[in-house]
Amino acid sequence: MIRAIALRELRSLFFSPLAWLILAVVQILLAWKFLSLIELFYQLQPELVKINNAPGVTDLIVAPLFDFSKILLLMIAPLITMRLISEEKQNGTLPLLFSSPLSMTQIVLGKYLGALLFFSLLIIQISLMPLSLLLGTELDMGKFAAALLGQFLTISAFIALGLYLSCLSPQPVTAAVITYGLLIMLWIINIAGNTEAGQTNFFNYISMNQHSLQMLRGIVHTSDIAYFVLFSLLFIVLSIRQLDSQRLQH
Amino acid sequence: MYAVHFLIVFCPMSSTLIDAQHLHRYYADTHAVNDVCIELRQGDILGLLGPNGAGKTSCMQMLCGSLAPSSGQITIKQFDLLEQPAQAKRHIGYLPDKPPLYHELTVDEYLNYVARLRKVSKASIAAQRNKSKQQCGLSQHGKKLIGHLSKGYQQRLGIAQAIIHQPDIIILDEPTVGLDPIQIREIRELIGELGALHGIILSTHILPEVQAVCNRVQMIHQGRSLFNKSMQQLRQSNRVLLQLEQPIDVVELEKIPGVDSAQALNQQQYLLDGEQLQDSLAEISRYCVEKNWGLLKIQLQENTLEQIFISLSSGDATTHDEDAA
Numbered sequence: 001m002i003r004a005i006a007l008r009e010l011r012s013l014f015f016s017p018l019a020w021l022i023l024a025v026v027q028i029l030l031a032w033k034f035l036s037l038i039e040l041f042y043q044l045q046p047e048l049v050k051i052n053n054a055p056g057v058t059d060l061i062v063a064p065l066f067d068f069s070k071i072l073l074l075m076i077a078p079l080i081t082m083r084l085i086s087e088e089k090q091n092g093t094l095p096l097l098f099s100s101p102l103s104m105t106q107i108v109l110g111k112y113l114g115a116l117l118f119f120s121l122l123i124i125q126i127s128l129m130p131l132s133l134l135l136g137t138e139l140d141m142g143k144f145a146a147a148l149l150g151q152f153l154t155i156s157a158f159i160a161l162g163l164y165l166s167c168l169s170p171q172p173v174t175a176a177v178i179t180y181g182l183l184i185m186l187w188i189i190n191i192a193g194n195t196e197a198g199q200t201n202f203f204n205y206i207s208m209n210q211h212s213l214q215m216l217r218g219i220v221h222t223s224d225i226a227y228f229v230l231f232s233l234l235f236i237v238l239s240i241r242q243l244d245s246q247r248l249q250h
Numbered sequence: 251m252y253a254v255h256f257l258i259v260f261c262p263m264s265s266t267l268i269d270a271q272h273l274h275r276y277y278a279d280t281h282a283v284n285d286v287c288i289e290l291r292q293g294d295i296l297g298l299l300g301p302n303g304a305g306k307t308s309c310m311q312m313l314c315g316s317l318a319p320s321s322g323q324i325t326i327k328q329f330d331l332l333e334q335p336a337q338a339k340r341h342i343g344y345l346p347d348k349p350p351l352y353h354e355l356t357v358d359e360y361l362n363y364v365a366r367l368r369k370v371s372k373a374s375i376a377a378q379r380n381k382s383k384q385q386c387g388l389s390q391h392g393k394k395l396i397g398h399l400s401k402g403y404q405q406r407l408g409i410a411q412a413i414i415h416q417p418d419i420i421i422l423d424e425p426t427v428g429l430d431p432i433q434i435r436e437i438r439e440l441i442g443e444l445g446a447l448h449g450i451i452l453s454t455h456i457l458p459e460v461q462a463v464c465n466r467v468q469m470i471h472q473g474r475s476l477f478n479k480s481m482q483q484l485r486q487s488n489r490v491l492l493q494l495e496q497p498i499d500v501v502e503l504e505k506i507p508g509v510d511s512a513q514a515l516n517q518q519q520y521l522l523d524g525e526q527l528q529d530s531l532a533e534i535s536r537y538c539v540e541k542n543w544g545l546l547k548i549q550l551q552e553n554t555l556e557q558i559f560i561s562l563s564s565g566d567a568t569t570h571d572e573d574a575a
Contacts, residue, residue, distance in 0.1 A: 004367060011359070012355070091350070091352070092348035093352060094316075096367070097367070099314040099316050100367040100368055101336040101367075101368065247315075247317055
């Protein structure tokens with residue numbers, strides 16, 4: 001059942017121009033960034049040779065590229081997640097799900113996985129560019145895998161938050177606005193922490209950016225993974241509860 | 251799937267499909283559904299009748315689990331809807347007041363998806379899909395986008411999704427709203443056909459529709475169930491219209507055996523009331539002839555839904571309260 005909902009979600013996405021446009025625009029923007037990074041690397045190369053234990057291609061091209069793509073994902077995620085539940089509310093298709101022999105958990109997980117599948121495709125598409133470097137040079141595959149994992153965990157958290165807000169709001173656009181607000185807040189919240197020494201730890205821990213940066217550097221901490229997994233789980237459970245309570249009040 | 255089909259066909263006619271007891275539903279301070287009981291048996295086509303905003307839609311949403319009742323119990327084929335929702339909902343096909351369609355899918359894709367949701371086994375999805383398409387006259391439209399279908403066909407597709415898993419219970423919320431007269435007739439015929447094998451609840455505020463397709467009527471007004479009778483009981487009447495050539499004193503008419511009271515409508519027409527009058531038309535006419543009153547016309551006054559509907563919803567509710575289930 002979960003799979004049927006997830007595949008329907010994905011199918012509907014690709015029947016609208018939205019999915020294709022997103023894939024295309026992201027690819028163009030990242031290609032531009034990718035080329036400029038390669039250019040920069042060529043300019044720096046003579047200097048790098050002189051340094052002992054200098055940063056390699058992975059540090060100078062792959063990490064900045066993924067850092068940039070995270071920002072793009074943050075801008076795209078609300079566009080995809082806003083429709084998940086609230087569009088069904090608007091179109092009057094939610095009664096179909098409610099009157100079918102499904103639990104709320106199955107509905108929410110189906111929706112979540114549908115969006116996650118789309119973003120997995122996007123991440124695979126993004127990672128093809130740095131992988132093309134393998135034709136001419138070597139990559140640090142460990143660091144690459146860590147960065148990829150970071151992208152995946154980050155987007156899972158984005159989707160979970162967006163899904164919950166889509167359950168909450170009756171119109172997709174409201175869901176998108178609130179999702180943007182909260183995601184950006186979570187992204188930059190550590191800026192406040194850095195000014196006062198005492199609060200640094202707390203705000204740094206809350207900030208999403210801080211956790212995903214670690215993985216871009218190739219450092220996979222259990223605490224970072226736990227942060228994203230717990231974050232996603234929290235909002236999935238909240239979504240289930242919210243959808244369930246929707247049948248109670250009106 | 252075959253086993254399920256077997257059950258549907260050979261179930262005894264009297265088995266209870268839905269048993270909803272004392273449903274209440276509040277929206278903030280509004281008591282939208284107030285102590286409504288609904289029972290549906292195999293072979294029933296139950297019409298939920300009521301003016302707009304009477305609570306029909308809320309009742310139907312509660313019966314199919316998309317709205318939780320504030321209090322009350324709903325049993326569907328021995329499964330409690332609140333405690334075993336998955337088993338109970340398998341037996342329900344529901345068409346909400348707005349058909350739940352995804353406009354970007356084709357008819358076939360949509361029906362496949364619904365069949366998956368309703369747990370139709372993978373092997374029989376294609377067969378079930380084709381069957382429900384054929385029943386709803388959609389066989390030619392499988393490849394069409396739902397967004398390109400006319401409203402009448404979208405409504406048919408709404409019914410097709412409700413019957414794709416061969417449910418025992420079909421709940422249709424205003425199935426003929428917004429259709430042209432020919433489409434309305436076709437949908438009514440379809441409901442009649444489906445009624446032979448499934449138990450159907452349909453809501454409407456169109457009286458002829460109930461008279462055309464239903465065999466039981468439940469009237470809901472301001473959240474209360476006012477009236478619950480079979481169409482046969484409904485038509486039964488104990489009022490006779492008598493037209494005589496010459497004016498007669500009402501007291502004389504009350505002497506006719508079986509007549510409890512009489513009233514004059516004008517110089518020639520009289521209404522007689524009595525408990526068993528529908529069986530004694532012959533006796534009354536014989537009596538009139540013997541008295542030489544010049545009998546011109548004698549007619550049983552059948553109750554029409556319209557009379558009942560208007561008398562009930564204009565506040566004259568107390569007279570029928572004892573009939574409410």
